[in-house]
Amino acid sequence: MTDFSKNLKNKLLFPFVAPPNGGKGTQTQILSERYHLPTFDMGSTFRAIMKEGKDPELKAELESYMNNGKLVPIKTVVKVFQKGLEALAADHSEAKGFILDGFPRNQEQADALLELCQHWEAELSKAIYLNVSLDIVKARATGRRFCSENARHVYNVNDECLAPKQQKISPDGSIATDQQGRAIGLCDIDQAELIVRTDDEPQTVEKRLAEYQKETNPLIEHLQEKGYLAEINGEQAPEKVTLAIESLIQPILGLSTAS
Incomplete structure (x- = not known):
């Protein structure tokens, strides 16, 4: 020993x-x-x-x-x-x-x-x-959003209590979306855009x-x-x-x- x-x-x-x-x-x-x-x-x-x-x-x-x-x-x-x-x-x-x-x-x-x-x-x-x-785990992961300015500000669009209160609005008045067609939320604290991390993309979640x-x-x-x-x-x-x-x-x- x-x-x-x-x-x-x-x-x-x-x-x-x-x-x-x-x-x-x-x-x-x-x-x-x-x-x-x-x-x-x-x-x-x-x-x-x-x-x-x-x-x-x-x-x-x-x-x-x-x-x-x-x-x-x-x-x-x-x-x-x-x-x-x-x-x-x-x-x-x-x-x-x-x-x-x-x-x-x-x-x-x-x-x-x-x-x-x-x-x-x-x-x-x-x-x-x-x-x-696994259904709950998938919802937690794929719904998670991080503030682009401060990663400690975390939200989840699949949980009513944790969802952001605001969404980004496009110049034409519609809700802005990302490349996958998902609505872009705004951080409740500093109004920065919320992003989806690579680890939380559906295909990555399924693989993990x-x-x-x-x-x-x-x-x-x-x-x-x-x-x-x-x-x-x-x-x-x-x-x-x-x-x-x-x-x-x-x-x-x-x-x-x-x-």
């Missing part, structure tokens, strides 16, 4: 599984801050390696596959995860546990995580699965959801068979989703559910 791996002894691990736009980011941020559970983000870790050069040796290993159009093998993916989580644990030795975002993504990674837990003497507590129907189903459905079944899965209705209001997760993790953390 390395010096860094010792920091994970007796730590509680909470993987989160959810479809794209399933509310995972919102919930992990709330729970991380409220319960002092640092979040390990696999996507951010990969970006830090590839763009920021934080680990030149690991970057070279990843590039040796990616530059040749090959899939990164499980052994390398697990190495990225292990080094990243051990570094996070070293920086937060006082934490009771960690939230895992983006790992595991499939059954093979789940088995690797269980092996690592044995190595670290850590505990895979519960894998929290936010169950959101197909990939998610292919990998994640077997993962969910695998975790359920092993008794690690905790399913939460992710279609509730965000605050109700939070309460449902809290009622699950508070006893695991040794806290009263009334706290």
